[in-house]
Amino acid sequence: MSTETVYTIVDDLGALLLFTMILILAAGQIYRAIYAVAAQSFLIAVAGAVLAMATGNTDLWVIAGITLAVKAISLPWVLHWVVRKMNVRREVEPVIPVALTLAFAVMVVVMAFHLSGSLGPVRQAITGNALPVGIALTLLGVLVMATRKTAMHQMVGLFASENGIFFTAMAVTKGMPLIIEIGVILDVILAVLVMAIMVLRVRSTVDADIAGLDRLRG
Amino acid sequence: MAETLLWVIPLVPTMTALLMFTTRDRRILSAIDVGGSTILAVLALVLAREVRVGGPRALGIFRIDDLGLVFLLLLVVLTLAVSIYTVGWLKQALAVGNMKAESVRSYFALVHAFVATMVVTVLADNLGVLWIAMEGTTITSAMLVGYHGHQHGLEAAWKYIIVTTIGISFGLFGTVLVYAAAAAVPGGVGAMSWSAIMKVAPGLDPSIVRIGFIFVMVGYGTKAGLAPMHLWLPDAHSQAPTPVSALLSGVLIKCALLGIIRFQTIAAAACGPAFTSMVLVVFGLTSVVVATPFILAQRDVKRLLGYHSVEHVGIVVLGLGFGGPVGTYGALLHVVNHGVTKALAFFGAGTAIARYGTRDMRVIRGLFAVAPIGATFLMLAALSLAGVPPFSIFVSELLVLRAGIGHGHWLAIGIFLTMVAVIFAGILHHVGAMAFGRPTAAATREPEAWSPLLAMLLLAAIMILLGITIPASVDGLLRRATGVIVG
Numbered sequence: 001m002s003t004e005t006v007y008t009i010v011d012d013l014g015a016l017l018l019f020t021m022i023l024i025l026a027a028g029q030i031y032r033a034i035y036a037v038a039a040q041s042f043l044i045a046v047a048g049a050v051l052a053m054a055t056g057n058t059d060l061w062v063i064a065g066i067t068l069a070v071k072a073i074s075l076p077w078v079l080h081w082v083v084r085k086m087n088v089r090r091e092v093e094p095v096i097p098v099a100l101t102l103a104f105a106v107m108v109v110v111m112a113f114h115l116s117g118s119l120g121p122v123r124q125a126i127t128g129n130a131l132p133v134g135i136a137l138t139l140l141g142v143l144v145m146a147t148r149k150t151a152m153h154q155m156v157g158l159f160a161s162e163n164g165i166f167f168t169a170m171a172v173t174k175g176m177p178l179i180i181e182i183g184v185i186l187d188v189i190l191a192v193l194v195m196a197i198m199v200l201r202v203r204s205t206v207d208a209d210i211a212g213l214d215r216l217r218g
Numbered sequence: 219m220a221e222t223l224l225w226v227i228p229l230v231p232t233m234t235a236l237l238m239f240t241t242r243d244r245r246i247l248s249a250i251d252v253g254g255s256t257i258l259a260v261l262a263l264v265l266a267r268e269v270r271v272g273g274p275r276a277l278g279i280f281r282i283d284d285l286g287l288v289f290l291l292l293l294v295v296l297t298l299a300v301s302i303y304t305v306g307w308l309k310q311a312l313a314v315g316n317m318k319a320e321s322v323r324s325y326f327a328l329v330h331a332f333v334a335t336m337v338v339t340v341l342a343d344n345l346g347v348l349w350i351a352m353e354g355t356t357i358t359s360a361m362l363v364g365y366h367g368h369q370h371g372l373e374a375a376w377k378y379i380i381v382t383t384i385g386i387s388f389g390l391f392g393t394v395l396v397y398a399a400a401a402a403v404p405g406g407v408g409a410m411s412w413s414a415i416m417k418v419a420p421g422l423d424p425s426i427v428r429i430g431f432i433f434v435m436v437g438y439g440t441k442a443g444l445a446p447m448h449l450w451l452p453d454a455h456s457q458a459p460t461p462v463s464a465l466l467s468g469v470l471i472k473c474a475l476l477g478i479i480r481f482q483t484i485a486a487a488a489c490g491p492a493f494t495s496m497v498l499v500v501f502g503l504t505s506v507v508v509a510t511p512f513i514l515a516q517r518d519v520k521r522l523l524g525y526h527s528v529e530h531v532g533i534v535v536l537g538l539g540f541g542g543p544v545g546t547y548g549a550l551l552h553v554v555n556h557g558v559t560k561a562l563a564f565f566g567a568g569t570a571i572a573r574y575g576t577r578d579m580r581v582i583r584g585l586f587a588v589a590p591i592g593a594t595f596l597m598l599a600a601l602s603l604a605g606v607p608p609f610s611i612f613v614s615e616l617l618v619l620r621a622g623i624g625h626g627h628w629l630a631i632g633i634f635l636t637m638v639a640v641i642f643a644g645i646l647h648h649v650g651a652m653a654f655g656r657p658t659a660a661a662t663r664e665p666e667a668w669s670p671l672l673a674m675l676l677l678a679a680i681m682i683l684l685g686i687t688i689p690a691s692v693d694g695l696l697r698r699a700t701g702v703i704v705g
Contacts, residue, residue: 119425126398138391142384154380161387165394172398177410180346184390187353191383194357198364198379202372211380213373216453 014133041071130171137164220268235330281343284698306667374457389437395430419487441474445508455524460568498539505532548617566596584657600649610684
């Protein structure tokens with residue numbers, strides 16, 4: 001594959017990633033957000049495979065495989081399982097309206113591209129537009145967590161943030177060391193398991209969403 | 219010898235954690251706890267001697283230099299004090315039903331797993347490993363924060379794990395950017411270790427490193443409790459079991475500061491010290507200012523100490539930001555002083571809370587009358603935290619101040635002094651009211667347990683010693699560590 005082709009593919013995948021991010025931001029039902037973040041992780045795995053083919057870096061194949069297995073399949077399944085177990089019936093309104101959130105999101109994306117555009121030699125170090133897309137995904141993940149007061153939405157936002165970092169990390173010339181990427185994914189798995197335990201514990205004792213508790217103040 | 223210690227030291231708390239599952243007896247568990255912490259402390263002291271003689275050592279992903287040593291020694295001393303404190307604390311907590319007998323061993327195992335992850339953050343040379351261990355500390359300590367299992371504890375634990383996990387993912391982004399910058403210069407390909415990046419640091423692209431450093435500052439700053447990312451801190455510190463609060467405040471936030479310092483040295487070499495100095499001063503001042511009103515208006519004694527940590531982390535970061543040998547030395551000394559003093563304060567507050575059955579400072583009155591020794595230690599800690607001479611925090615605050623004046627940061631100095639004066643009055647008012655006066659009816663008059671007093675004595679001795687005179691060995695270590703940062 002020529003360098004130009006790889007740049008084009010990475011940019012196209014970046015656009016699709018931003019599209020899935022908008023789906024997550026706009027999703028009312030938690031199931032839709034989970035499917036969208038699973039699709040996003042799948043795209044990250046595809047990006048890993050493309051970059052692996054282009055650079056001949058076998059580590060990236062492993063990372064793409066792990067991303068597919070863990071972030072696109074297993075963890076969304078865990079989230080899905082927790083949601084079913086929690087048996088949430090009603091929708092929780094976001095703190096600010098979805099339309100306003102999307103307006104914010106557009107601003108964040110423009111800002112991320114503007115910021116990266118001001119960097120000269122970044123193109124040598126990071127393939128294509130992976131940096132602005134990564135920054136945008138990370139910040140938008142935080143936006144999801146800030147505007148949604150349900151535990152599951154917050155976990156989805158966390159995933160999206162991590163996806164942004166992974167996308168940028170993959171596109172760094174030569175990729176990150178394999179052992180570090182595996183360690184990071186291991187941490188993510190553990191964090192999700194601990195969060196799931198907490199969510200279910202609160203649900204079983206007080207019938208409330210853990211993210212909705214607000215007794216600690218001042 | 220020293221190289222062997224580098225991988226043995228993280229193994230000690232790990233093995234201690236696993237050993238906890240061999241028994242259910244509270245006495246044996248406490249013995250393993252204290253024993254494991256003692257071995258850890260002894261090995262760290264041996265390593266300190268080796269490093270003083272032979273300089274920095276590296277083994278694979280681990281490396282120890284004088285800078286890491288400052289944090290490692292603080293960690294092991296506080297871990298030992300916490301272990302001693304836990305003996306008496308646990309007995310009391312079991313008696314009143316705050317802890318359940320069947321969950322004691324998993325509590326101990328989690329504490330040592332938490333210590334193990336913190337040890338790895340201090341010893342990590344590879345910045346990726348540093349991040350992984352930092353996230354590891356979040357996972358282990360989040361379970362400890364919610365350990366009492368009631369609704370408030372779980373709320374605090376959720377806030378803690380969500381805020382710090384998201385914060386720390388910014389830290390990972392920053393790490394990736396610095397790594398990308400290193401990959402773009404000759405000789406830097408594949409360099410993820412701090413020592414390797416430092417070799418090529420002056421040639422790194424400043425604009426990428428600048429963004430990377432800001433991401434790291436937000437990321438590890440969240441973990442360090444810098445405002446405005448400190449939102450998890452007062453909740454977690456107040457809801458966690460007291461020994462865990464002492465570890466969170468005394469050690470964990472210092473480990474995050476070490477992460478910030480590692481990146482500060484890289485960024486200062488790549489973008490010039492003026493940039494890092496500005497970022498650090500802004501975050502430091504914000505923390506000091508934001509903490510002040512909450513300290514004044516506080517009613518929960520552990521939240522008070524939590525907000526106080528925000529202030530003191532701010533002072534450390536201010537010291538780093540003012541920079542130069544004086545500011546950096548002052549910041550490192552403040553790390554040690556605040557760690558020791560804050561752990562002492564949490565111990566004192568913990569025994570008072572156990573005695574009165576509440577964290578509300580309006581109910582805790584007349585502590586001197588019911589528990590004179592514990593009240594004395596709490597008062598000493600409060601005087602030191604407020605910055606009264608001759609206690610150790612006064613010395614380090616003075617050094618930070620001198621560095622600020624030396625570099626002409628007049629505005630920052632003005633704000634800093636005002637806030638410190640207000641907090642001085644606030645904390646002495648709060649703790650004075652707790653210590654003096656007529657005891658409320660809620661207080662039990664049981665004799666004071668020996669193990670918490672022993673732990674407090676250990677920390678108070680260090681605190682007073684560092685205030686009166688800094689021993690030559692400690693001074694030498696801090697000077698060499700300052701040299702690592704300032705260059």
